[in-house]
Amino acid sequence: MSLQLNVPLAEKEHAISRGAQWDHIAQTWFLPEEQYDRLMDVDQWIPERNPAIILPNEITIVHANRPCWKCQHDNRVIAIAGNYFYEKDINERDESVWMEQDFFTLFQQISVISGNLASFLKDHYPHFRLGLAPNTTQQYWFNHCAVCNATQGDWFLFDEAGSVFNPIEKEAATKLLLRNFNLKYAPLIDAVYCLGDHLRLINEFAERAETSGENT
Template identity: 30%
Template structure:
């Protein structure tokens, strides 16, 4: 699987010497080396942060329902999800590597996530906007604009802090016993197969109950790829803007 890198023009020689390759369609450098060799490219992976999660195999959409705080009607709410991932952390000159294979068997855990609009691959963002009441709006609670769920009926913003930070959120796995089972049974878990590994700047939460999403939730594969011969969507298609070429 490829991992695309943000390599400045002046550093292309260095990246090439380390084994990076140029994709003329996407117009970006990438590595197709084994993930445990990603530390070679830490200069470009850890350029703006000291902690990176790289999604592999699948992205997820987690769909639940809650009563709107304003009108009281049931409304759908969604989060994103990481499954299996690669963790690169530390300083660019002393990077550390960790391959998280879901702690149990591959594919048995999903970790709830959310992100600002600009951090979501354009193809996935279009799907979310076409199928759910999600958009960027001004939050009086945090005093700034954020990408958030809105009520299907009245349009009121459904707070990100509650949905992604509170244990009684309908999307949260922070519950026990029958409460956990019933909450997870109320969720739909959509798994999107991805062709390339993806470095994503998402806020990801971790809980010891994250196995419950796939154990009790209603699981379904969601194919975003338009290639009839490959159900795994590529980086090129995920990041292709409407009417434009690759990112």
């Protein structure tokens, strides 16, 4: 995967010295994955505000069906997943670092999404969009009911044992569908994730569709 960068013209030579490359077709700067050990060198040119996670350019969308808590319409709900990703954190020397995390997980409480991923979601999953968290002024990316527009909260989809994205049995995991999509550049998000046996069940037993072609 390659990470898109926002390099001002005046900083071009500085960015090149730190590993940035120019995509003549897309007319944008990027850092190729083989140079991700230099992520901190180009951190100032990562375009999104406060991104915490860099996903692979082949993203995984998990599909499930769940009735709306308000109107009982049977909705398709989704979760963004990653087989591996890079996470910004603080090391033992109190320094900011990008660390590779090599495991499968689902992301929730997503507060920031890069422009390329937002465009992809708008085109393919328009009912997954920004909404207010209950009793707060904080906005997150939530599933919404296709009929009554009610927010389908993350707790009922992810956190409650036995919910659609937290299966406790193999049979429940087999009802999920994993679909991969290729984006030209790696998407960024700010979100939380978890570990647990339910993720193993999803990764092992969910149905898998063929990978779809590249999207910008």
